Amino acid sequence: MIPEADIGASRDYELVDVRANFTTKNVAAAWLMLALGANREHAGNDGYDDRASLHYSWDSTVQNHARVAVGDVIALWDRKELVGVSVIEAINTASAEKVLYSCPRCGKADIKRRHREKPAYRCGKCGHLFAAPRQKTKSVTTYRSSHGKRWMNGRGLLSGSELRALCESPKSQLSMRPARWERLRQALLDATGQASTVKDIAAAARLAIAGGHKESFVRTRVGQEAFRARLLREQGEVCAFTGPTPADALEAAHLYSYAESGEHHEYGGLLLRRDIHRLFDLGHIAVDVASGTLDVIPSLHGYPCYAQLHGQPVAVQLRPEHRVWLDAHWLGKRPRA
Template identity: 55%
Template sequence: MIAVEERKRAGDGYDDDPFRHYSWDERVPNAATVAVGDVIALWDTKTLLGVSVIEAIEKGRGEKILQSCPFCGRADVAPRKTMTPEYKCWKCKEEFSEPATRSITVTTYRSRHEAAWIDLRGLASGAELRQLCEKPGSQLSLRRLRWDDFRARIERGKAPTPLTIVDTLREIVAGGHRETTVRARVGQPAFREDLLTTFGSVCAFTGPGPEQALEAAHLYSYAANGRHYKGGGLLLRRDLHRLFDLGLIAVNPETQTVDVSGDLACYPTYAQLQGRPLSVAITIDHRKWLGKHWNMHRCARDRLESRKSRQVHSA
């Protein structure tokens, strides 16, 4: 599916945070068809923001304010930016300063999708995304997306970005697990300073490097909880930080060596990191967080590939 994120700026009462969750209610077309395990792509009407997998849907009750034309009672009214009166009914064509309002109780829905969030900001325009919907002319907030075509556009575009983490998390969700993936993100300045004090100007994968090129990588989803955990960060070169984020590079928590995905085998700069020991000494806490990352991006992937292999042989 594809969903619009920018509604909250229009004062519709939604509390969307594209990295973590998306909200809607029963009056939104397709409201009840959204399910755990669905892929969700979010945009702001102008450009793609990112993509993820719905891990859970929270259901509740809430109040919704409905606006309607005070003359004919139809809900087809909208404010105008430059003309007065501010409102016009597009059904009966009457103009008015304030719409009629009433409050109703509705079923509310809120997705949780922070685990597999992949930031794809700017990799596809609004016009391109509309054409990738099953109904390009639709104006609905929740729209069905042609996933295979969308995936091909992202993975083979000008800035190819693999979406394999989506397959991994869909497998985990289908199996009933609720593990939380690790999403490496730039931490706050104090967090980075603490890592520089601890490790010096050293990339955990490649060794000493200029401080300006090193980012503070959280070894868990900082966006999901906003906390800095002990042993929860390492310094990584910017490009490696991004690849770690996508699971294309991981760390074996037992051997403390770098594991490079086969997707990067054609790039010597990254392929040569395979099996390389970490350049810094890590603690038990680091190993714990790296273990969670490994379970998501390696163990779950192996289970998925094993299941696909069994399906091929049984066909």
């Protein structure tokens, strides 16, 4: 069968919007996405982008198309096995005209191309045989995720049947299926020695914690000077939380667990005043990314210089990457009851 979603989309579109959905919730969203690449029937020039380690493309004819959000975990598979796992950094949406193919008799999209017999097509619903499918042009919304930063190659780690078992509905036939992140994470930890990579993905996902496990967000001195110099160039003499501050009092704060990942991520840091940095690392100050405001724990409200920060907007323009990290920090430091 040929799902509608796998057939012909136009490449002639412009990117018109960057979507960022940062709602917090108690269950991390994870998706098992079918990435068949060149093996797709009708693949050819179908407009889908199959550079699995960087992007995944879909459109509004696919079920769950609008539910996928920045910060979600994306697991790509080819039906036989896992291809890789990452976290969605951005989703670009655009409009496109898409050609849909269907049975000329019953109108269903469940049609199959026959390789040896004539006529070339058979309808899977009504059994009709025909030489050419009906074509219909439809306006669709196209989506394209970017997820290259966290990509972990998954070849050889999990089989198709293991992956199906991790989904909310193991018998689902959808090309984009909701998966259980806690189970997927555990399966990845069991299947690979790369615990740090899996934890890194977890930290970048909307929910960094599951089952009471806490990620730690720590500072490091390795490469710190270069990191700080770059942030000063980009951000100027500004504490990201409190505003203009002399460079001598500013530190480069990693927003994620540097100790786990061992690398500097682009837009994974902000300049913070030294005392603010310390309190941020402890989780006493956090950022509510839904509102873009600072949250100061009640025990600091007796100190006017910190109390006045509570509920204030952050002082710099946050990038989507910052928001993902800050959200993970929030969830790691302020676990919900």
